[in-house]
Amino acid sequence: MKTIFEKNTDTDGITFTDEGIKADFIDRRFLRESSCNLPNIGELEVLRHYNELSDRNFCIEKGFYPLGSCTMKYNPKVNELLASLDGFQNLHPAQSDDDSQGALELMFKLQEALKTITGMDYISLQPAAGAHGELTGMMIVKKYFESKGEIRKKVLVPDSAHGTNPASAALCGFEIVSVKSNEKGQVDIEDLKSHLDSDVAAIMMTNPNTLGIFEEKVLEISNLMHQNGSLLYYDGANFNAIMGYTNPKLMGFDVVHLNLHKTFATPHGGGGPGAGPVGVVESLKEYLPVPVVDYDGAKYFKKYDLKHSIGNVRDFYGSFGVLVKAYAYILMMGENLKEASENAVLNANYLKEKLKKYFTLPYDVPCMHEFVLSGENLKHNTGVSTLNVAKALMDENTHPPTVYFPLIVHEAMMIEPTESETKFRLDEFVNVMIKIYNEANSNPEKIISAPYTTPVKRVDETMAARHPDLKFTE
Numbered sequence: 001m002k003t004i005f006e007k008n009t010d011t012d013g014i015t016f017t018d019e020g021i022k023a024d025f026i027d028r029r030f031l032r033e034s035s036c037n038l039p040n041i042g043e044l045e046v047l048r049h050y051n052e053l054s055d056r057n058f059c060i061e062k063g064f065y066p067l068g069s070c071t072m073k074y075n076p077k078v079n080e081l082l083a084s085l086d087g088f089q090n091l092h093p094a095q096s097d098d099d100s101q102g103a104l105e106l107m108f109k110l111q112e113a114l115k116t117i118t119g120m121d122y123i124s125l126q127p128a129a130g131a132h133g134e135l136t137g138m139m140i141v142k143k144y145f146e147s148k149g150e151i152r153k154k155v156l157v158p159d160s161a162h163g164t165n166p167a168s169a170a171l172c173g174f175e176i177v178s179v180k181s182n183e184k185g186q187v188d189i190e191d192l193k194s195h196l197d198s199d200v201a202a203i204m205m206t207n208p209n210t211l212g213i214f215e216e217k218v219l220e221i222s223n224l225m226h227q228n229g230s231l232l233y234y235d236g237a238n239f240n241a242i243m244g245y246t247n248p249k250l251m252g253f254d255v256v257h258l259n260l261h262k263t264f265a266t267p268h269g270g271g272g273p274g275a276g277p278v279g280v281v282e283s284l285k286e287y288l289p290v291p292v293v294d295y296d297g298a299k300y301f302k303k304y305d306l307k308h309s310i311g312n313v314r315d316f317y318g319s320f321g322v323l324v325k326a327y328a329y330i331l332m333m334g335e336n337l338k339e340a341s342e343n344a345v346l347n348a349n350y351l352k353e354k355l356k357k358y359f360t361l362p363y364d365v366p367c368m369h370e371f372v373l374s375g376e377n378l379k380h381n382t383g384v385s386t387l388n389v390a391k392a393l394m395d396e397n398t399h400p401p402t403v404y405f406p407l408i409v410h411e412a413m414m415i416e417p418t419e420s421e422t423k424f425r426l427d428e429f430v431n432v433m434i435k436i437y438n439e440a441n442s443n444p445e446k447i448i449s450a451p452y453t454t455p456v457k458r459v460d461e462t463m464a465a466r467h468p469d470l471k472f473t474e
């Protein structure tokens, strides 16, 4: 290969000229006809531009981020340092097993750690996020019944479930059957029983569920499902509530996903990629996506020969950088993962008790790592909706909670403080919520027109999602 310093020479269809590089093998249609007009500015102006853009964003380092179900805990900076080590960052994923023993060892040991944490027998690190883990899990469920020659078309999903659950099952061709919640905010066993027949492949459950409530009848549910020949899928997005206390295996689940970016502290939500490892019980081992990482006592290697594998769900091993960060976090925390869950649950209960005097608490029971308030009464009395409260929080350097989810609570505000926050910050949040509540009552117009301090006020969310306009214009 000649270098660009040798002018007017042709190498494999690439010509280097004074005007630039011309690649003859690129179809004319894709070639630019005029200069692309890159801004010609100095480094300092570039830095100012990007700093200004980053100032417009909100992040956990800036303020409280109680976005329910998303576990916006602090992501230790040392994770980034480790993921950027030369041997990890510059290793090509197609490198041979011999040349990537360190990376394979890390993945193998992460699999082992996740086995301990979930109780599952086998783990695949491939899926790219929680929803992708669900899809992978549902593909496993589907193939499991196919290989047994059984036709089962239905998947049960509680009405409190995250929207990705029914979506993942539907993508696999399953018919979704919604199961009602009872007055305790838990799966209604009688309703569940009424749907059970030989056509039910699985139930997808989150425990604690999206109301932050532990499903006390989970063992009864897993027995009922197994007696029916059905499988149980565990949405592990709420794992931050239970680490070290219980696990999905003990609850009777067969397939599990974890959101490493939530529970195991890697930046997410516009801040970075995710990872959604899937764990299975012994009987489903042969269905996992390949390759899995294995160890023969001397060498770590990629294993492809799983009898019923659903195949590849992502290139190579998934989001390797996220795996490094999550493994670093798990090693640093060790047994203190249990304490992290303890504090996450304590913090949520503290906020719940403080705030229920102002906002309606539809399920007044001890919560796990999060809880759901309803702004319905406030809206009825003042005209101020949950959306308005969320927008007003943005003026108080606070990220809004998750709103209008779960769907079974009207005007829902789902609050998850995580273990990262001090009592000082929790009290600060309580005071801000009380301030907004009082203003909603005394001067509702003010809250209804919030936010006042953000770079953009209210966006058309449907348009923003369907037709994103990402151009930077003054």
Ligand SMILES: *Cc1c(COP(=O)(O)O)cnc(C)c1O
Pocket (backbone or CB within 6 Å): 069, 070, 129, 130, 131, 132, 162, 164, 165, 206, 210, 235, 237, 238, 259, 274, 276
């Ligand atoms: C976040 C979440 C998901 C989806 O996970 P992603 O990693 O965002 O794809 C699924 N279920 C629940 C309960 C969640 O909170």
